[in-house]
Amino acid sequence: MSAAFVEAVSLAVRLASRQVLRDVTFTLPRGQFVALVGPNGAGKTTLLRALNGLIASDGTVRIDGTPLASLDVRERARRFAYLPQGHLVHWPLPARDIVALGRYPHGAVDPARLPEKDAAAVSRAMAAADVVAFADRPVTELSGGERGRVALARVLAVEAPVILADEPTAALDPRYQIDVMTVLRRVADDGALVVVVTHDLGLAARFADHVLVLDGGRLVAQGPPGVALSDAILADVFRVRAYRAEHGGARVIVPWSELP
């Protein structure tokens, strides 16, 4: 593995007297597509939030050698782009203005008066996520799949070195799921570190370089998909057996039957 870019050391989170994460330690380099998997309640979302400081944690997170604790909210926002679940938008703003919010951490606060470099970043993000066609339509009128892509474009517009995406493919049809993962894969290939929470082990196996497996708040396995999603771990953590194959040089894992 190349040089560490994001490091978590003995990360632990307590929420309302429940230990949600304990002793999570890993290092991740630039340019990697990382899938974060685990059963419901394993602490995946909590780990994402602890990584960019949305919730307080014990232990240390470092980005590019700098402790997260020494960065203010805006500096964190420029380093970690975060896509929460649900792709919530409260007011019917045009899609372009939503994408432009990705430039807020860079000081471009008014979508109608974006400095040139911010406008360029917004255009790139809209092209990458394929939302140019409905840029002027209110997001609240878009379909779920279109809204998901606008949310993705907003995250890409930050042009952060780290992207944290919480179930970006949930509630999307198969075509959009592949679209979103392909876009994120491309961003990783361009040098960003992409961490994606997903329940879809098939997408994880196909797109990820590296898989983190959480169970009960602990990191129980990590490594390339072939290692981290082994039969033993799938049985242990998910209590399933998987069908395995290869297709066009890529790994195929399909959870197939339950274990007692």
Add this chain to the structure above:
Amino acid sequence: MSHAPARRRTAAVVALALLVVVLALASLGIGPVRLSPLEVATALFGAGDEITQIIVRDIRLPRTVLALAVGGILGMSGAALQGLLRNPLASPSLFGAPQAAALGAVLVIVAGAADVRSWLLPAAAIAMAFVSVFALLAVAGRNAGLLILILAGLAISSLAGALTALAMNLSSNPFASLEVAFWLLGSLEDRSVRHVALALPFIAAGAMVLMSRRSAFRVLTLGEEAAESLGVDVGRLRLLVIMGVALGVGGAVAVTGTIAFIGLVAPHLMRPLVGHDPGRLLGPSALAGAALLTASDIAVRLIPSATNIKVGVLTAIIGVPFFLYLIVRERRALGGGVA
């Protein structure tokens, strides 16, 4: 890019500003002595008939300035709270600040410490607005969710209302109770330049605090979590908005009594005009609030009646049906389910 909507927006705001100016001139001209806009303008600039100058500058100008400033801060506060809460039903009274401010003033009147023109009355109202906000934050906790804030605000406004009733109930002086009852209705009558001088600095300070945070409301459209991840310190923003509202609304209530629903109606009228952008809503809502309150204050002087109708009564009569209409509309937007 979308330059056409931006130009239309600018034109609408300019038209609105002109409407406010026209209403202000009309307000200065209306009273026992009717004056034409030309006479009003002449008197304003210190020319023309001396008695006209006294009527316009000393008697009517404070009332008009207060209508503009109070209407403006109520409209802006409503827009800010709706942006913060991401809820079109939010309004300043939601956090209990106006009710608490009214309580402060009522305590002073009932205690017989001051009449309605004393400095003590606005001071007490502003102090209570602050107390209510601090109490709200203390009850809700530092990182409270919006639901808790709304419930805490409801509790505080109910408490302020109950204590106001208690104060009137226990008052041994029936004249004081009557005075309170009228003051609570909300009015701009007989306000002097002293009232303006006391309310205006607080209203201006509140407006400045709210305006400084306006672009954060746009980011909040993505929800608190995403906004936080984009560098908005949501806890601090919430505190600043509540402080701004307390300053502005506390200062306003202190000299006018409680004037309701401007803060609810003004942002609603303006929202389509600014493309539903909560970051652009504050200025236009202030203009709309100023226009609404000035127009209402003109109307109460024109409506023939035996005694003067209080402007707070008129805004409530217009505002409550509007509020109900909004609830019905929001219910439909939420899927038409029966609560």
